[in-house]
Amino acid sequence: MTYPLVLFRRMTDHPADSHSIDRYLETGGYEQARVALGQTRDELVELVKSSGLIGRGGAGFSAGLKWSFLAPARPAYLVVNGDESEPGTFKDRQLLERDPHQMIEGMIIAAVANEVHEAFIYIRGEYPKPARRVQQAVADAYERGYLGSDVMGSGYHLDITVHLGAGAYICGEETALLNSLEGRRGEPRLKPPFFPAAKGLYMLPTIVNNVETISNLPHIVERGIDWYKGLGHDVDTGTFLFSISGHVKRPGNYELPHGITWRELIYDVAGGIRDDNELKAWVPGGASAPWFIPSEHLDIQITKSVTDSSGSMLGSGAVIVMDETTDMVAAAERLVRFFAEESCGQCTPCREGTTWLDMILRRMLDGGGRAVDLDLLYDVSDNISVGVGWPPKQTTICPLGPSAVSAVKSLLDYFRDEAEAHIARANRVPLTIKGGGA
Amino acid sequence: MWIDEEGYSLRSQPYQAPGTRYQVPENALMTWSVSTLARAHDIIARYPQRRSAVMPLLYIAMREDGRLTDDGMRQVADLTGLTPAQIQSVASFYVMYKTEAQGKYLVSVCSSISCFLLGGDDVLHAVEQAAGVPAGEADDVIGVEHAECIGACGGAPACLVNFELVEGLTPEKAGEMIEWLRNATPEVINADELQTLFGGRRSFDWAIKEENGAIGPYPAFPPFGTAAQNTTALEPGRVGPPVGGKVPPPSGGGRGAEV
Structure with missing residues (x-):
């Protein structure tokens, strides 16, 4: 069974140079940023809200709703959270390394939607190679006029800075990330009052979105709400990136629709358990999620609501599989x-x-x-x-x-x-x- | 938590007002080279507020001295307008800022759940054995540490050498890698080279080989210095995309005109 690819499409079709700006432009790149530049904040927020796009960082909050909460004060900032550190998760690493322009185009769209002129990408310190790729992509985008003082001749001004972390999982929490970006200890702030949408970076309104969330935006602008909803299952729209690791035959990142079962994911997609051992348990959504066991959960559907009501969460999409030999x-x-x-x-x-x-x-x-x-x-x-x-x-x-x-x-x-x-x-x-x- | 009328946190220093100029104190003893200082100023110029440059500048300080020294932290303090104590408070929070010497090659072996399930502890023991250095310590050439999840779960077990990744390790290959580091003492640590020599299964297809690599026990990222960057010294006062990826905003733009 094959499933449609969206975020992984370019790197699957063009493995040798999916990260380069030339390949990106050849495959329709930056056209959606041009479309977004011609739209208003209300139109773009409404588009993302009604697409049902759920933040992919783990908390599972509506991306459009988050945008709509942005306080009116300006300047406002956009921060892309690439501090992927949840044990079992390695999807953002692949997006950053193999298709950085997809994220940068998403950032332009998010910036226009939120009237932002200064954006940051916070990448965890252990990812220097993905950070180098993103830095190169940003430099290329500047050179070709997709970033800078006059984005694509529209007069819109957008600067992007790549910021490297220094080894702290907690900086994946958005308020800790903002403290870190301000040059402080990465300690989370109290919410309220420090909701980033009101008092974020430098106490100014700030949007913090995950790499995968942002990478979805060019596709939503291009192909519309109905297409995006059609990829998913019920309220869980779009595709979802699963990072599968542990005792399976084919670990890796897989882009899949919501709504398949855990049995399909573990036995078909990931090839089953190593040495054909018995499955003992698995972590369905990163180290923070309660485990699932085969006798109760193998045939339930993978959607946010079903996972939540079964006592766990999809989180960042990290599935860690443990076989019978595990203590x-x-x-x-x-x-x-x-x-x-x-x-x-x-x-x-x-x-x-x-x-x-x-x-x-x-x-x-x-x-x-x-x-x-x-x-x-x-x-x-x-x-x-x-x-x-x-x-x-x-x-x-x-x-x-x-x-x-x-x-x-x-x-x-x-x-x-x-x-x-x-x-x-x-x-x-x-x-x-x-x-x-x- | 105290907040003033403008909503600014008063925890350590007031937020810098837009347009505020900061002058490096005249009595500040700048021991960094002109090119390093130029690099530092280039980084500071990228952020709306000077304090945001603390983390990248700490990496620069590590590159200067091979580890984070008191002098390095004082330089960062003088450049950002903070006190050395504030800099130390930040530096001590993050595990990648090392105040102790880590040798020429820092080997960080992942011991979180996915690597653990596939023998990460055996890899760590093999590295300790081959290096003759227990985790958390270093000799002149090799430092060993255990790391929490490094995002290579699909290629577990994995480790970082100077933060360049090697996936799909076995205890045997890890031991060979340590021998190789000791005997060949490569100037540049390149992930693709290490992976080809000692690695196995990858989390995903890396596809493109990269020449760039690390030149010390800190991440190889252009603003802090990489193998490729090392050969082309940064010209003083240079701004713009090739290094920073950032064009200064037009005059009268949204940001405080900070020098």
């Missing part, structure tokens, strides 16, 4: 450790809680598990995210802390017996009082 306590520990390391340290429940969760899980793995540990895991989780439910309740400024609870909750919900087995095999030294005499 689920070890997997949970590795997921929790990520959040413990990446916690910015502002909020106590996250800073202390994620570290506690990691230490308890590591103790269980090291053979020092105690009978109370599962209750303790739940208790600490409850302190980070009250009720340990889904969607997670938040005790912190940003969702990083509650995200760490997802793996623990999944472990306790689905693989409690494995965790208990770890504790049962613990080689505990009987407690003795040293130097007691007698």
Whole structure:
């Protein structure tokens, strides 16, 4: 079964030079930016709103709605979030590296729609190669007059600057990203009052969109709402980029329509489990998402609403597949450790809680598990995210802390017996009082 | 959090008013070369506010000294109008700013979930063994560290050498790579070369080979210096697309006229 490609079309048809401006122009590039330059803010916001485009950064919020919230003060800024750091996610890397002009054209459209004259692309520090490609693409676009003081002869002025991060997952959170772009520590800001649309970069109205979201825009302008909706399934319009990794035969990025089942995704698209092992569990939407298990979730449809109501999320589209050989306590520990390391340290429940969760899980793995540990895991989780439910309740400024609870909750919900087995095999030294005499 | 009447945060310094000119203090001891300072000023000119240049300037400081030194942070402070303490506060937040020497080649082995599932820990142990350096430490040539997800999950397990990617590693290949780094001591670390010699499965088709690469344990990005950039020194005062990708706005434009 093949599915229509949109974002991956050019790099699939022209693998050798899909990143170059010549190939981009030859395949219809920058024509949609010209169309957008002739339209008003209201027309473009309405177009994107009614296309149903959902932000692809993980939170799943309507892109058009986000645009419509932009406060009237000017100057306003556009920031493209290329700080892709969620474990399991590598789709933006491919878009940045293989088709940077698609994103730059999307940025021109977003800039015109939001009356922005200064835009930034924030790329994570571990992606220097994609950043070099984007920098080259930006320079080429300037040279050909697609950026600068007179975009395509329209008199519109747009500057784009590429900004490299320095290794902090938290900067993928939009307000942390803005702090980082201002030359500060990447600590998230309180919302309210610091909603970027009102008080963003330099306390001015700011639009923050993901690379994939922005890359969709030229196609929506070109082919219209009905076509874009037709690609998707019900309210989940357009295609979706899945990053599939772990114990599958064909890991990689796949552009797919919403509405196929997990069975199709894992067994058809990704070729099934390595060595034809049994599937044990998978993470459906990045490290922050609760796991799915084959006995309950294999045949449900992949849409935002179905995934949400099944107790998880599509998030950034990262699917991490685990086969029967996986030690689920070890997997949970590795997921929790990520959040413990990446916690910015502002909020106590996250800073202390994620570290506690990691230490308890590591103790269980090291053979020092105690009978109370599962209750303790739940208790600490409850302190980070009250009720340990889904969607997670938040005790912190940003969702990083509650995200760490997802793996623990999944472990306790689905693989409690494995965790208990770890504790049962613990080689505990009987407690003795040293130097007691007698 | 305190906010003044204009909605500006008062956490550290007031937001720079548009049109404010900042002069590097006359008593500032500038130890960077003229070409490095020109590069720094070129970067500062790209941002609406000077403070935004802190992160790129910290990379420049690392390139100057091979690591982030007190002197380097002081230079960044003088160039941005902040205090050295503020610069240190930013630098200490991000893991890619290194205050300790990392050797000539920093090998960052991913140990997040997707790499872990496919043997990332074995690769890390092999790297530690071959280098004779435990994770978190460095000798004169090789530094080893574990990294959190580096976005190469489809080609797991993976690592970065001076932030250039190698995917589809095995413990054996990782060991060979360390031997090669020690014996061949390449001047430039190029991802395509490393991948061809030691890599395996990739997250996706890389398609085009790139000549450019890293010249030290910091990311190879044109404004901070790459192999290709190193040969063509930046002319003082140069602005425009080839390096910055940015044309100065027309006079009277939306941005504060900052010098």
